[in-house]
Amino acid sequence: MKLRKLIIQKFRGIDNLEWEIKSDLVCLVGPGDSTKSTILLALEYLFSPNWNLPITDSDFHQMVVQNPIIIEAIITELPESLLSEEKFGLYLGFWNNDGGSKKNQENDDDHIALKIRLTIDSDLEPVWEVMSFQEDEKEPRRISSTDRQKLGVAKIGSYVDADLAWGRNSALSRLTQRDDLTKIPSLLAEAERRVLNSLAELDLSLLEMAIGDIVPVAQIMGINAQDAFHAGIDPLRVSLRQGAISLFDGQLPLSLRGAGSRRLMTMAIHKSGVKEGAVILVDEIENSLEPYRLRHLIRQLRPNDNDNHQVLFTTHSSVTVVECIASEIFVVNSQNGNTKVIQVSVDLQNIVRSIPEAFLCRKVIICEGKTESGLLLSLDQNFWQNKHEKETGQWRYLTMAEAGVSPIESPKSGGSEAPKFALAMAKLGYEVAYFGDSDRDLNPSADCMKENGIDVFLWDGNVEIERRLCFDLPQNELEGLITLAENLNDRNKVWADIKKQFSTHISPEFCSSWEGLISLGDERKLRELLGKAADDGKWFKRRDKGESLGTFLSGYLDMMGDSPTFRTLVSIEKWCYG
Numbered sequence: 001m002k003l004r005k006l007i008i009q010k011f012r013g014i015d016n017l018e019w020e021i022k023s024d025l026v027c028l029v030g031p032g033d034s035t036k037s038t039i040l041l042a043l044e045y046l047f048s049p050n051w052n053l054p055i056t057d058s059d060f061h062q063m064v065v066q067n068p069i070i071i072e073a074i075i076t077e078l079p080e081s082l083l084s085e086e087k088f089g090l091y092l093g094f095w096n097n098d099g100g101s102k103k104n105q106e107n108d109d110d111h112i113a114l115k116i117r118l119t120i121d122s123d124l125e126p127v128w129e130v131m132s133f134q135e136d137e138k139e140p141r142r143i144s145s146t147d148r149q150k151l152g153v154a155k156i157g158s159y160v161d162a163d164l165a166w167g168r169n170s171a172l173s174r175l176t177q178r179d180d181l182t183k184i185p186s187l188l189a190e191a192e193r194r195v196l197n198s199l200a201e202l203d204l205s206l207l208e209m210a211i212g213d214i215v216p217v218a219q220i221m222g223i224n225a226q227d228a229f230h231a232g233i234d235p236l237r238v239s240l241r242q243g244a245i246s247l248f249d250g251q252l253p254l255s256l257r258g259a260g261s262r263r264l265m266t267m268a269i270h271k272s273g274v275k276e277g278a279v280i281l282v283d284e285i286e287n288s289l290e291p292y293r294l295r296h297l298i299r300q301l302r303p304n305d306n307d308n309h310q311v312l313f314t315t316h317s318s319v320t321v322v323e324c325i326a327s328e329i330f331v332v333n334s335q336n337g338n339t340k341v342i343q344v345s346v347d348l349q350n351i352v353r354s355i356p357e358a359f360l361c362r363k364v365i366i367c368e369g370k371t372e373s374g375l376l377l378s379l380d381q382n383f384w385q386n387k388h389e390k391e392t393g394q395w396r397y398l399t400m401a402e403a404g405v406s407p408i409e410s411p412k413s414g415g416s417e418a419p420k421f422a423l424a425m426a427k428l429g430y431e432v433a434y435f436g437d438s439d440r441d442l443n444p445s446a447d448c449m450k451e452n453g454i455d456v457f458l459w460d461g462n463v464e465i466e467r468r469l470c471f472d473l474p475q476n477e478l479e480g481l482i483t484l485a486e487n488l489n490d491r492n493k494v495w496a497d498i499k500k501q502f503s504t505h506i507s508p509e510f511c512s513s514w515e516g517l518i519s520l521g522d523e524r525k526l527r528e529l530l531g532k533a534a535d536d537g538k539w540f541k542r543r544d545k546g547e548s549l550g551t552f553l554s555g556y557l558d559m560m561g562d563s564p565t566f567r568t569l570v571s572i573e574k575w576c577y578g
Contacts, residue, residue, distance in 0.1 A: 001151050001279055002310050003043070004095045004113065005074040008339070010061040012038045015337025022097055022343070024303040026312040027324045030332035031362035031404045035339050036314040039332065040155060040281045043312070045126070046071045046118045047153035047279075049145045055124045061337060065122040072118070072131070074101055076111040077308050079150045088114055091141060093133030103133045116143060154270040155281040156263060161255045163266045165246040196235055204231035259288035264297065278309045286317035298323045321356035325349070329359065333429035342428050351421060355408050358425065362404030365576065366422040368436030371465055373409040374546020375553070376400075376435070376572070383554035384573055397577045405576045407435075409543070419444050426452050433457060433575050437464040457572050460564035466540065467531030469553065472563035475523065477556055478530060479514040484552050485539040497537030501529040 002024065008017040013035045028036045045053055057063050076095050082088050094105045095113035102110070115131040117140070128148060129140035154163075211229050247254045247265070254265060270280050280301065286294050298320065301311045315321065321329065329344040329352065344352065344359070351358060358364055367373040380400045388395040397403035410418035419434060419442045426432040426449075434449055436442075438458040442449075446456045459468040473481065485494045499511040505525065510516030520526050534540065540549045560566040 001075050001079070001153070002077045002111075002308075003073055003279060003312070004076055004097075004111075005101065006039070006043070007070070007072040008039070008042050009070040010064070010067045011042055011069045011071060012059055012061065013334060013337065014038055014042075014339045015061050017339040017341070019341040020097075020100065021312075023328055023330075024307070024310045025298075025301065025324070025328045026310075027320060027329045028312065028314045028332050028341070029321065029329055029359045031360070033334075034332045035334045036332045037283050039339075039341075040283050040312065040314060042071045043073070043153065043279075043281055044155040046073055046116060046128075047148050047151050049149035051145050053120075053126050055120055055126065057124075059120075068122075069120040070117065072115065074113050074115050075151070076113045078112060078114055079152075081150060082114070082147060083112070087147070088130050088141065088143075091115070091130045091132050091138065101133060152270075152278040153281065154278060155283070156266055156270070161262065163269060164254050164262065192235075196233060199233040202233070207231040260290070260293060263288060264293070267297070267301070280309065280311045280313075282311070282313035285313040285315055286320055291319045294319055295323045302328075316360055318356035318360065321359055322353055324352065326352045331359065331428045331430070340429060344428065345424070348424055351424075357406055358408045361406040361430070363406075363431040363433070363576070364422075364425050365405060365407045365433040365435055365572070366418050366425065367407050367409045368418045368434075369541065370409045370543040371540045371546040371549065372435050373407040374540075374543040374548075375465070375550040376407040376576075377543075378547040378550025379554060379557075379569065379573075380576075382551050383557060384577070388577065395577050400576050403577055416443075419449060422449055422454050423452055426454050433572070435572060438462050439464050455575055457568055457575075459568060463531070464535050466534035467528060468565055468568075469549075470527045470531035470534065472560050472565040473553075474556060474559055478527070480552065481530070481534075482514065484548060485534065485537075488545050488548055489537075489539055494537065494539065497533040497539070498530070500536070501533045505529065 003021050006017065006019045006021065008014045013033065017035075017039070028039065030036055055069075057065050060067065060069060074093075074095055083092065091114065093113050093115065094102050094110040096102070096107060096110045099106075101113060101115070113133075115133060117129050117131050119127045119129070121127075128143050130143050131140050132138035208231070211231065215225070215229055249257065254262065257265075267280060267282070270278055285297070289297065294317065303309055303311070313320075326344045326346050326349040331342045331344065333340055333342075365376065367376065377400075385399050388398045400406070410416075410421060418436060422432050422434045423444055432453070433455040434446075435457045436459075438460070439462050446458065449456050459465060461468065461471070463471070470478065470481070482494065482498075495512055498517070499508060502511045502517060502520070506516070506520050510519050517526060517530070520529075540546055557566060557569065
């Protein structure tokens with residue numbers, strides 16, 4: 001079976017979702033509360049083999065029970081047993097990945113399709129039906145739990161032990177021949193008799209003293225033994241029922257293995273259990289798995305051209321994102337209940353590989369380079385967080401992590417691709433800001449980014465970050481900036497970079513100390529040349545060096561309240577935390 005289209009209305013955080021599914025491996029990403037898990041739960045309920053569901057009023061969108069929950073899917077690659085006229089042959093339609101659903105076959109690549117709907121009204125009773133592709137032509141037809149089970153949809157959650165035993169509707173039971181399953185009750189009954197016979201031989205005499213104390217009191221209360229009170233094994237408390245037979249590894253049940261191993265085995269059982277094609281749903285696929293096992297799992301789950309299974313999973317792991325092809329990644333975002341699922345373009349494959357964490361945030365601030373991203377990370381930890389803690393009630397969030405914000409540097413050195421990256425992320429539904437230098441033309445331009453909803457933060461004055469900071473730092477702290485550069489780089493290189501900028505303006509012998517540099521006499525020129533030395537010499541062109549620069553700046557930012565640096569960083573702060 002393959003899922004081709006999903007409609008969800010009025011279910012939990014989803015007011016409305018309509019999504020055409022054009023991949024056999026679907027990785028759902030997005031920030032917390034974007035309704036990723038709700039989508040998987042809706043699919044689990046739609047194809048559940050149970051006759052009832054654990055539905056409450058809180059499952060209705062905004063708890064308005066007058067608006068029914070509707071979950072509907074168009075599916076293809078159907079089991080043969082469901083195609084007869086006695087089943088749903090008269091309700092079949094067709095699906096084409098390019099043209100959508102239709103009543104009649106028009107092209108050779110149209111797939112036979114079925115439309116299934118789950119409706120839950122205020123009475124909380126679920127109704128599963130097969131719908132006609134022309135709904136005004138035929139009344140819906142009920143679909144039984146047995147037929148829903150044939151569709152082979154299975155959700156793998158954090159609790160998987162039930163699927164490692166031969167129990168009701170378990171994956172192992174579905175994998176086993178029905179004739180074999182009918183033999184299980186008699187096998188268990190015989191085993192139970194043997195257990196009881198063995199337990200009857202236990203010496204329980206050590207309990208007789210307690211019974212002796214009870215008997216006289218019981219007689220006073222009017223309770224007499226019909227024979228004699230004694231300790232024994234209660235048959236009702238030694239019960240072997242379906243589910244007692246489990247999968248073992250050697251002498252130990254597999255349920256005692258680690259959580260990751262149990263999840264992997266459960267997925268293997270589900271993948272094998274439906275010969276006509278399973279749909280496997282996995283919430284947070286990375287749970288309990290080491291990175292190497294996670295990567296291997298995704299490779300094994302990915303359907304080949306001739307496979308007839310489909311896999312949908314959610315993730316918060318950058319390892320998972322890296323392992324996926326860009327077109328297998330779908331971004332889920334929800335605004336006021338209107339949920340959209342947008343497929344990532346193949347053009348973003350380099351970003352998927354190099355900066356996967358960008359797809360896992362609520363808000364992304366695209367930094368032109370590593371210096372800017374390191375600077376923001378450091379300010380978050382060393383300045384803004386402390387400030388917000390002191391201003392309780394004035395800020396919604398205390399840290400960028402709490403706000404769901406991540407600063408991400410350009411995937412290519414030099415930052416020329418950063419504006420294109422920002423535009424692509426905005427089109428996927430993310431809240432995006434761009435932070436970079438103003439000493440070069442941007443492509444796309446700042447105006448183009450703003451037109452696409454991107455907030456743009458550039459350093460004033462057509463300068464890069466190093467010159468802007470040198471222009472705005474208190475003069476007596478410029479020497480401290482040089483000292484920081486010496487600590488982060490080779491000292492001789494730092495002064496060689498300075499000499500290269502200053503030697504045409506002052507005597508070379510003055511280019512080896514701070515006292516010599518201030519002999520220039522022109523403060524504006526001093527600041528500009530020092531900034532150019534820092535930029536050309538790449539003193540802070542690494543994330544860790546950018547973080548050190550941010551730590552340094554945190555000590556002086558409050559003194560720079562009338563500077564462009566202060567104004568720019570305050571604007572970024574408000575965007576991140578507000």
